[in-house]
Amino acid sequence: MTTIDKKKPVLVTGGTGYLASWIVKQLLDQGFHVNTTVRNKANQQKYHHLLDMASESQGQLSIYEADLLLDHSFQEAMNDCELVIHTASPFKISGIKNADKELVQPALQGTRNVLFSANDSKSVKRVVLTSSIVAMMGDAADIHELNKGKLTETDWNTTSSVNHQPYPYSKTMAEKEAWTIVKKQNRWDLVVINPGFILGPSLSRRTDSTSIDLMIQLYSGKFKIGAPAGDHAMVDVRDVAKAHILAGFTPGASGRHLTAAHQKDFLAIAKIVKDMHPAYPVPTKHLAKWLFKLLGPFMGFSRKYVERNVGHDVVFDNSYIQKDLKMSFIPFEKTVIDHFEQLVADGLIPDKR
Template identity: 45%
Template sequence: MQIATDKPVLVTGATGYVAGWLVKRLLEAGLTVHAAVRDPDRAGAVVALGEGTPGTVRLFKADLLDEGSYDAAMAGCGVVFHTASPFVTVIRDAQRDLVDPALKGTRNVLGSANRTASVERVVLTSSIAAVFGDQADLQDIPGGVLSEIYWNTTSNLTHQPYSYSKTLAEGAAWEMANAQDRWRLVVINPGLVVGPGVSGVGRSESFGMIRQLGNGKMKSGVPAYEIGMVDVRDVAEAHLRAGFLPDAEGRHMVFEAPYSFLDLAKVLKPAFPGYPIPERELPKALLWLVGPLLSRQITRKLVSRAFGYPWRGDNGKSRRELGLTYRPVGAATVEMFAQLVEAGLVGRRP
């Protein structure tokens, strides 16, 4: 793969979990990276990624909800990697916390792309959540196997609002891309992302999920939840290839294989003896009964439609057209948990 280094590239949300590995990979390829962040004074870790690489980092202040704030960062760039988007599990106002930043932010960034003549390609970080809403939805798909042709039609502001926000944002991106003919949109739809942070433990909710497997909160058992999962470094590589492979186009489901939370726990248990890592799945009926009492995000509709179902998807397009080969998720989870241990965020059983 030839990577042209004559123009800088823009990475939005450059302090993010996936973005960090992407920035590192771009710098190693010798590119000048325009790193758009909300607070440049707190982005020292991004600048540090450039040390010892042939690339260069330039910081720019920008905000998803501030129209036009990406214009300066995008000036002269050939490829735009739009990775910035909220991923939170504690939601107080779904419209404010999820939908507005995702949808308005995407329109804001792509509006800048429309105004920037140098931009030839935009790579959007979407999600597998834009492909389907609930695991139960797979029962209505011929063969029960997801692919890029499907769209989430069942999520809304009150049920799976994160998935709803990703669906709206990607839909808006395709609408804007199809309304012009200068730049090409390529979309990455990763599954649940795991693996180490490029600079240690990050603020991604993925770390919070893995932390709960070892801090005792799930000692009695984990939900019977299965989904396609992927190493964060493979997601970054997918973005890089989507940005520079000449024929890259369309959507790409990016995941190694389906895993359950119990699968991850079984990998962590022997690697970290002495930690309260769960050994069983909780009965669905119990989750249906007590879930809403534990968290308002665990609704009975969510338990009914998302837990206890097998998950199947086809990652063939990402392998064929992006040339991806996937790292094992189990090993990535062990690396991630080790970072949490080193940071003192999970402790041994007394």
Template identity: 45%
Template sequence: MTTPTLPESTMTPILVTGGSGYIASWIIKYLLEAGYTVHATVRDPAKQSSVGHLLKIAEQAKGTLKLFKADLLAEGSFNEAMQGCGIVMHTASPFVLEGFSDANEALVRPALEGTRNVLNAVNQCPTVHRVVLTSSVAAIYGDNEDILAVPSGVFTEEHWNTTSSVDHNPYQYSKAVAEREAWKLQKEQSRWDLVTINPAMVYGPSLTSGSQSASIDTLVQMGDGRLRTGVPKLTIGVVDVREVASAHLLAAFNPAAKGRFILNATELTMLKIGKILRHKYGSQYPFPRMEAPTFLVWAFGPLMGPITRDFVKRNVGLPLKFDNRRSRDILGVQYRPVEETFIEHFQQVIDDGLLKKKR
């Protein structure tokens, strides 16, 4: 998909929360290139490592970038940045899958209270007419086994994640409770409307180097040999970050856009991802060539990292399917081939020095 065609820019600024993030950076790039004024909130506007890429984009674009300091947990933190804005894109939310001791403090409270604080600021800002919220398919399902309760065998925007909790899949739970809170607050008033973007696992090149994410971790493991003996028989939904950013913009400016939108190019097994990369890079890296028997993943997965036996039981070997028709038919999203997404992302992993070729 090429850069989305946007309406001619006006003087009305657009707010993007979590401006230095993976998805938000692409949103801001597209807006600035189209000539818009963007108010972006970040934790520290003076931190060059976080905002340097945004400032560089702004220097070369015809739009205007203004950075604001904001904290998800600080009430009133978004009021200044929101002044005069017509559209708010709320992308800021913690994405942490491991390494925390308190899931509620690390994930749930920032996601829930952050959404509440942003939308309370929207309620106090009379110029805002539309909010686009970055949610996730994690708000639609928690584990692959959830699809067994869906008669059609396909997840749609009608489905909600009801199986996750603060103790089981806390990240997924945080996305579900945050999105439910957003819809609750939207329905309590009539001035502004809400659209949510629910992407599957996001891959594709980042506008920053050396960033850490679950998608990058997967690609590093694919190339460094940790998975050479076999990958779990795990199916995931995947989508390119540029399509996710485009969907936010298409949702922001399309009056017909209402409700939730699943963003998913296709479903892939881990082995298929390995095959895509091996087709491009050959034997330069020890990509996996087979799927490990599920009983071995169950037995030894916990010894190799964050794969728990409960995760194996609920996900490995089970199908997964999403219906992305609303994103295509209403928003007009055109999905690029996933081969392009993975090859470009893996090349960035190489260029950033996160991998060495096999000797």
């Protein structure tokens, strides 16, 4: 059992990220003192939305500069913190030129840097790590081989590599490294959040989140001729943020937490928007798998990726997070609508309502 002093600052690494921004906001709204890290403190434009949130909240925000690849760079931000929420990690699934350099090493080295700083910090009692559902499986086809055909916290990704599904590989290696490091000491404990495909409104206008970029493509007509078949494990970004905070402050929380709420495909998203706003060029049918295989390489997806993911459903069991963290989830339709409205309001997709 680990009890965190709520009067102490909470460190959230990589605070400008899509998910991390929501974690910061929810903590600030609850009156916490939040320390967060950015890569370049001089570039205030990247984190101005965090400053705005802090000014409108009951909490307090402190900004620190840190780099995933620089040893000890998180040490100052961690001072006096009993809880560390480590979200910072690169997320790219296409357009990757050097997977080891762009994904694996930053994820591994960043995890090591943060956790070694936790070792050196006398105040830290708990680290909550943002992992991913892809640390449990690399391809959707993997689920067919699991016990009872459902993904759970006991599963590990064994099929990804630097050459195939490098992003899932990076998350798997980083989480395994975290569990290795925590076992070598006994002062702080580790709780892991493994989100599925994250949707929901962004707190900034940045589009370098893969989730946001895919939604912009969906509403802008890129998939008008058809969407890839196959259900994903989807979850609202606000719920994932809430899960991190619950994991931090629930004394008995332990282990990994598959954080997903809805088994849905891209057509389900498109239908919600199409029914409300027919002018948007969203897909109304699935694209034939043979055609996606043909077009996939031009869209940044290998034929092997298409073969092992398109047409395969991600079936999961989220009962553990409901039990361990008393977690409940936002309805799917609200997630889609809120996300769509934010993209229109921020001018990231045209207003055809």
